[in-house]
Amino acid sequence: MIWRVEIRQRQGVFDALGEGIQKDIVDLGLAGIAKVQVALVYHLEGDLVEGDIQKICRELLADPITQEYDYSPQGALPPSCEEGESGCHIVEIAYNPGVTDPVEASVIKGIRDLGINQIQAVRTARQYRLYGMVSVEQLDVIVNKILSNKLIQHVVRRAPAPKTLSVPFKEGGFLLTHIDLIQASDKKLMQISREGQLFLNHDEMKAIRKYFKKLKRNPTDCELETIAQTWSEHCYHKTFRGNIRYRCLENGKTRTRVIRNLLKSTIVKATREVDKPWCVSVFHDNAGVIKFDEDTHVCFKVETHNHPSALEPFGGANTGVGGVIRDILGTGLGAKPICSTDVFCFAPPDMTFEQLPAGTLHPKRIMKGVVGGVRDYGNKMGIPTVNGAIVFDKGFVGNPLVYCGNVGIIPKDRVKKKVRKGDLVVVVGGRTGRDGIHGATFSSGELTEESEVVSSGAVQIGDPIQEKKMLDALLQARDKNLYTAITDCGAGGLSSAVGEMGKDRGARVDLEKVPLKYRGLRYDEIWISESQERMVLAVPPKNRQALLDIFAGENVEAAVIGEFTGEGQLKLFFQGEQVCDLDMGFLHGGLPQVTKEAYWHLPKIPRVRIPPSVDLNEKLLEVLSHYNVCSKEWVIRQYDHEVQGLSVIKPLVGVHCDGPSDASVITPRLGSTKGIAVANGINVRYGMIDPYWMAASCIDEAVRQIIAVGGSIERIAILDNFCWGSPDKPARLGGLVRAAQGCYKTAVGYQVPFISGKDSLYNEYAQCPDALPLGQGSGSRLPAKLERREKKSIAIPGTLLISAIGIIEDVTKTVTMDFKEAGNLVYCIGETHEELGGSIYWDTFGLLGHSVPKVNTKRGSEIFLSLAGAVRKGLIRSMHDCSEGGMGVAVSEMAFSGGLGVTVRLKDAVYQGEKKRSDIVLFSESNSRFIAEVEPRHQKFFERSLRGVPFALIGQVQDTPECMIYGLDQEVCVRISVDYLKQAWQKPLRW
Amino acid sequence: MAKEVKVIVLRTAGTNCDAETAFAFHSCGAQVESVHINQLFQGKAHLRDYHILAVPGGFTYGDDIESGRLLANELRLRLGDHLQQFITDGKLIIGICNGFQVLVKAGLLPGPLTEEESQKDNLGQTATLVSNDSGKFEARWVHLKAGGKSIWTEGLEDIVYYPVAHAEGKFVPGNEAVLERLKQNGQVAFRYCTRGGERGVYPENPNGSADDIAGITDTTGRLLGLMPHPERHFLFRQHPFWTRLPGGGRHGQGARIFNNGVNYVEKNLL
Missing domain, CATH: 3.90.650.10 (PurM-like C-terminal domain)
Incomplete structure (x- = not known):
């Protein structure tokens, strides 16, 4: 039986949530709503009697001082607008089936704590009562722009109450699917790539066809997916590691050169030339590692989570933070995260809705969502967000950038990992669901208006407490030396994680052993799902029980799902049937080399005519009020920047704690005086003139901020993070090459090594030029099928973030x-x-x-x-x-x-x-x-x-x-x- | 063998200020153990073996439903008798931030306010902590006026400076009578104030707490709960503008609280 419970504030109690939403509505330009009240709705399923429900409400769901509750048995529906009082509109928003709502698990736990064990399932929703006069169309705008995101949520309609709350699934028999590739024509190959959302190009598809022709069989869907994941731009960085024919027009002459592996010939080359003895591990692990003191190293990584944040800002940024924290947890044998740094690029928040391209969210909503997502994950994990930057430029209107960085400390004898033959494959942390299927391949393509429909599976909400529990357990297991290698499940899920760890040895996995959120997942879904908060360990069989005990002690699931074999093959089974058998050599080395075209010349920029006389009083105020200069206190205060107690120089300084600090300084060991400083350099406008000098300036800025707090240039390491438009367009790729060259020269000049980096390409937004801007009328969605040729692409300005970390010998001198x-x-x-x-x-x-x-x-x-x-x-x-x-x-x-x-x-x-x-x-x-x-x-x-x-x-x-x-x-x-x-x-x- | 002051820092899913809280007590000479609540449930650790129980900050169980609720229920329903014994034995409890929310929601703070109430078995919750009036999580430093009579706050400077970092820190008493009792009984340990010690508005009172209340004790003064984080001003260089201050030694204004706890145990419970 299903019960419906509503919790609302008592009369006279201030409703902070409702108040905030009312303000957001006014911000939309809708003055009609005077008051908003929010009620939390819980649907409880199980063999529960009225007495149970009363106890649950009284002792768990409602605060006895400030809240009151209502409950009703099965069949009751949310009240509709018509039934509400006059001038009151009622809207109820619930998560879509399959979207994970972490609260549900907590509610079930809480109910069991009360001794009520019959509870089976819980779904939550929010009910909004909007008081005031608005039209149906305006209400629709409020629902779509403030109250919900249809990628993950829906408005609860008056429909018959469901019989059960569990996710619907087909209890189908197992059916192994093969894709007819070896017979496929070249044209058919591309159709397979497109329809399967594989984002593989023609040469790549042909290489795969050739491989299977040799095997004289067709690939399974799972095999094809695995290759697509591994070969995606996101995982393989084809552009940076491939060949580029670079033409450059300088002083009237065009010069052409072929660059083999841009990464190795610029970024990595700089590090090699600088050759600092304190660089411990660069470019090959999840994060760069440098020496800190006698016993400890620090590691640093910055990731991007741009595509998901464009579609669902809160969830995108949320899981971005979660992801980079797992990068740190997966560095070496596991580092402890000690601080975060987050950098965003948005369109200016005062753009009007009319100025936005169809299908994009308003930059203010994106910003609020992104900040909220970072706040939620960082604060709940107890990792201080100590530093950051925000850049505003209209070029980010279709593709906001969200850079999430994290620093960790690691004992110096825990930096090396090596999978051994016979080690068990153990997945720990959260369960696997249908979340984020195709995230890796999705982020390797351009966004379009259709993205929100096609790629909805790519969006998800994180569960920071799950990750915190995993962290608590992992560090104990690490200190007891219970595993030989670890990596995180990020883009590509188990496919990437196991594929990467088993690269040299090979692996065998029984997919049905992976713990699932709900029944009905297909074998290939289990394999490529990007459900958050999971990591994979290689565990020697003798340590199996000790490891499982530690995780059980922290209430974290750990499951043995296979072993690293030593056969060099990737073999997957589902209920005993083989569904994948790939040669690791082909998987990791079979990607055909491509040569991309790049071209760069100085852009033609109109000459500057300086006004002859300017009132500098006015100009100084105007410059201080510029979005790229002004105070970011509203953001900073929402982050807990002092948890762990390590901060020595905080992001806000000065006599009223509101001045903009240059770099943040923390002491990785509480109570010690040796510290680290973290800073960022970013400036997209320089890049519009010349990406080379943008790169140089970003390095200079990141480094000098550390100098400004008292750091030393001899102990600074940097990270590169390129966010660019499509590298398949020569002009865009030309700028990227130029920026990479600026990185090389400047890093060598300053003798600062790069220790890690990342690139996110294809940050373009394809739109139909005559499309209606969003926000005019209700749900102005374009027809799903748009003519490709009519689309115009908006690329972001080529953006390079340089993040710097410096060792501070004595923080008392800062x-x-x-x-x-x-x-x-x-x-x-x-x-x-x-x-x-x-x-x-x-x-x-x-x-x-x-x-x-x-x-x-x-x-x-x-x-x-x-x-x-x-x-x-x-x-x-x-x-x-x-x-x-x-x-x-x-x-x-x-x-x-x-x-x-x-x-x-x-x-x-x-x-x-x-x-x-x-x-x-x-x-x-x-x-x-x-x-x-x-x-x-x-x-x-x-x-x-x-x-x-x-x-x-x-x-x-x-x-x-x-x-x-x-x-x-x-x-x-x-x-x-x-x-x-x-x-x-x-x-x-x-x- | 010299007897030692033993502190249990209670930990569960989402606890995240355990390390700095343990560091504070440890620096004051106590023997500190961070213990997962499962260990207490399974009888692998026992409250009776400790003198001070610290419930640190964090987001236990994600603050799902409301902050502190789930851990409060666990304490009340699964460890209630052990906790009562702990209190009856004259031992000390401190709850910081999320720990304060837990103690209030478990009905341990403010605890019985009258003789009559102290005879009752199941008092229930008489106050609560809810969403900040600003509607958002905020991290900022606040000035606090120490008051009341508690072993924890003895000898503290009149005005201290600690950071708050919370979304649900607005103190709401069950009714006017509760507030009056708290004041009469000297149970208000900390009030938000201006730099000069006057009553302030937002952001001096960062969350809209009734009567600017930032922390309270039970009638004995041995149980303390507060939203601000004294463990984050345990060291001088955690002060947000220490670079403006004359060199102030190693410790900050939060250290006294932890010292008081450890000293009390040394004098009275060993």
């Missing part, structure tokens, strides 16, 4: 960016050039410009080394790097974060430009520059420690809370109270 005391001297270190190309300043005029900031690594290194020396000697009271918005923003931020004023003389700064204009000096974004605060008594020592480096004393910290800047003509060009500056900086994203 420096924050807020001005500390009036009377102290203010220095600008580094040279300012006429480099406003891609700057925030030009953007406030709607201009891009040519003169992109360049990097001189020789000069930069000298600056970084001198400043590190000054920090070590305790000569610097505060320091901040100059990045977006240049010196103007850096000085303003230091002043209002410290609650102090400042005077600055631009004429004294080291400036190399031809045009003598104050605005250029104030807003140029030249690299390798810092503002530092020094006590007068340290003036001589400080200046001596900077010998040989360009620097200038440019001003002084003042008691009067005012920012006063004298221009090149020595007249006051900016005079604004620091409170006013701070307001301008805080206002845009104070939601």
